[in-house]
Amino acid sequence: MPRRSSLFIYTLISTIIISVKAHNLDQQIPLVLSNHSHPRPSWSSPPVSNPTKSFWTDTPNANPLAHEGSTGPLGFGGEDVDVCVIGSGITGISAVYHLHRYLEAQGSGGVERKVVVLEAREFCSGATGRNGGHLTRNPFSGYAAREHNYGKENAKKTYRLEDYVSSSIADIVHSHGLVDTVDLVKGDHITLFFTEEEEKRALQDYKDAKEGGVDLDGVKFLDRTTMFETYGANYSGVFFPSYNLWPLKFVSGLHNITSSTESFLKLKLHTLTPVTSIDSALPSNSASKHTKWIVTTPRGALTCKNIIHATNAYAPYLLPQFQDRIIPTRGQIIALRAKTSLDRLQRLSWQANLGYEYWFPRPEEKSEDGECKPPLVILGGGRDTAGPGLDQYTVDDSVLNGRVSKTLREFLPDLFACTGMFEEGREPEMEWTGIMGFTPNGAPIVGPIEGLEGQYIAAGFTGHGMPRAFAAAEAVAGMITSKMTGTEWEAPEWLPEHYLTTWEY
Numbered sequence: 001m002p003r004r005s006s007l008f009i010y011t012l013i014s015t016i017i018i019s020v021k022a023h024n025l026d027q028q029i030p031l032v033l034s035n036h037s038h039p040r041p042s043w044s045s046p047p048v049s050n051p052t053k054s055f056w057t058d059t060p061n062a063n064p065l066a067h068e069g070s071t072g073p074l075g076f077g078g079e080d081v082d083v084c085v086i087g088s089g090i091t092g093i094s095a096v097y098h099l100h101r102y103l104e105a106q107g108s109g110g111v112e113r114k115v116v117v118l119e120a121r122e123f124c125s126g127a128t129g130r131n132g133g134h135l136t137r138n139p140f141s142g143y144a145a146r147e148h149n150y151g152k153e154n155a156k157k158t159y160r161l162e163d164y165v166s167s168s169i170a171d172i173v174h175s176h177g178l179v180d181t182v183d184l185v186k187g188d189h190i191t192l193f194f195t196e197e198e199e200k201r202a203l204q205d206y207k208d209a210k211e212g213g214v215d216l217d218g219v220k221f222l223d224r225t226t227m228f229e230t231y232g233a234n235y236s237g238v239f240f241p242s243y244n245l246w247p248l249k250f251v252s253g254l255h256n257i258t259s260s261t262e263s264f265l266k267l268k269l270h271t272l273t274p275v276t277s278i279d280s281a282l283p284s285n286s287a288s289k290h291t292k293w294i295v296t297t298p299r300g301a302l303t304c305k306n307i308i309h310a311t312n313a314y315a316p317y318l319l320p321q322f323q324d325r326i327i328p329t330r331g332q333i334i335a336l337r338a339k340t341s342l343d344r345l346q347r348l349s350w351q352a353n354l355g356y357e358y359w360f361p362r363p364e365e366k367s368e369d370g371e372c373k374p375p376l377v378i379l380g381g382g383r384d385t386a387g388p389g390l391d392q393y394t395v396d397d398s399v400l401n402g403r404v405s406k407t408l409r410e411f412l413p414d415l416f417a418c419t420g421m422f423e424e425g426r427e428p429e430m431e432w433t434g435i436m437g438f439t440p441n442g443a444p445i446v447g448p449i450e451g452l453e454g455q456y457i458a459a460g461f462t463g464h465g466m467p468r469a470f471a472a473a474e475a476v477a478g479m480i481t482s483k484m485t486g487t488e489w490e491a492p493e494w495l496p497e498h499y500l501t502t503w504e505y
């Protein structure tokens with residue numbers, strides 16, 4: 001969610017003239033025989049083994065796949081694996097879902113494909129299991145800079161992609177009867193403007209996006225008086241439709257949809273299995289452009305024909321060449337009990353302070369005597385008060401930042417002062433951290449990795465992965481399916497060219 005740094009970078013980039021051109025995916029590139037030809041940055045490591053406990057992962061019975069495949073033999077009895085997916089967050093499991101879909105659609109030439117997911121910790125315990133739960137598409141923010149830097153069509157596609165992802169996720173949830181399981185809420189979202197400058201910029205972005213032809217259905221600006229009288233917050237803002245959900249449960253649902261269907265795709269999930277290195281299975285003097293990769297873990301190694309790096313913030317550990325392009329950035333969240341009913345709070349999701357703070361109420365719960373308890377509110381943010389370094393260049397989500405804890409505890413009682421909706425001094429019921437992967441321009445990085453034939457990446461969601469990762473995963477799954485079935489990959493109509501690794505800056 002945090003956007004101040006990406007807004008800053010967009011503005012900065014808008015002053016630079018960039019020559020842009022997309023590359024053909026089939027270009028001839030020199031082959032590299034190991035992922036470790038660059039030194040690993042000192043801050044990179046696999047995910048730490050003792051993360052803070054999040055509401056989404058550590059509520060009893062929330063994560064039945066937590067330890068799936070963590071013991072026993074790896075893979076398929078020594079046979080080569082067609083696709084090894086590293087990471088079991090929304091990107092990794094969406095990639096498996098799309099591979100399954102594509103292979104079914106193409107008949108896979110009658111060939112069975114083997115797919116293995118390797119996860120360092122418990123199932124979905126990275127950012128996806130520790131985030132704010134917002135599936136909030138960005139309807140228009142940053143339009144002018146995107147058009148300037150990447151052209152009108154690519155700028156428009158950045159918004160279309162988010163629309164595509166949120167409606168696809170909602171469709172999957174509905175069509176598989178998962179609405180209650182994942183607590184999908186189609187509510188409204190409000191972004192508050194704490195300063196006039198923020199409001200002016202949003203109005204300008206809105207105008208530019210409208211002129212550029214972006215679909216702005218449902219977007220409404222609210223003045224301060226209306227906002228206060230209707231919602232209790234004493235700031236102006238903008239209002240648009242959005243979703244929130246339990247991300248881990250959605251990802252578990254996607255996994256189950258894929259693994260329970262008879263298909264050409266055979267899936268194995270191995271949790272508690274960190275990948276520590278990747279090397280070519282070819283001899284170093286081989287002239288072949290096609291290689292297989294030996295993926296090493298403490299439990300043994302697998303030979304993989306293709307690899308998807310779905311490791312987001314952690315990508316530079318196995319791909320040190322991305323160390324300047326994906327910056328691990330720690331976010332913090334609290335689950336705070338409100339003092340009032342859900343009816344009074346309303347089922348809205350919110351963000352404020354340039355996206356630094358974001359929150360929404362969970363459904364109401366019943367106490368043991370059958371009384372409705374006020375809802376828990378999931379509130380993230382406070383990174384602008386984290387102190388020097390703003391919690392960047394760290395992958396340690398085993399600790400909390402005390403300054404951020406203070407900011408989060410004070411935020412809602414201050415914002416809704418005199419409404420009686422939140423109690424000053426109330427301690428949160430849970431508090432945790434997670435690691436986001438920021439990119440310098442805020443755009444994800446999607447596609448084949450130069451010099452590492454058969455390896456692909458979908459990462460760098462810059463704190464805004466829920467409405468983007470599913471599509472990034474679809475793109476790499478499409479590329480790999482095309483390669484396996486000998487067909488030409490066609491970019492989906494919603495995919496901005498500058499998200500691709502082959503885009504030249």
Ligand SMILES: Cc1cc2nc3c(=O)[nH]c(=O)nc-3n(C[C@H](O)[C@H](O)[C@H](O)COP(=O)(O)OP(=O)(O)OC[C@H]3O[C@@H](n4cnc5c(N)ncnc54)[C@H](O)[C@@H]3O)c2cc1C
Nearest residue numbers: 087089090091120126127128131132134275331434465466
């Ligand atoms: C505190 C916080 C709040 C956020 N709030 C929101 C929000 O409200 N809305 C929104 O849109 N986005 C939000 N985000 C961002 C969003 O959660 C991410 O963009 C998204 O979850 C990224 O998904 P992913 O699958 O790419 O990465 P992850 O979910 O991080 O998954 C990567 C997985 O790879 C595994 N892994 C890493 N290295 C290795 C290795 N070497 N071997 C094996 N496995 C490995 C990790 O353990 C992890 O499970 C938030 C993020 C955080 C941290």
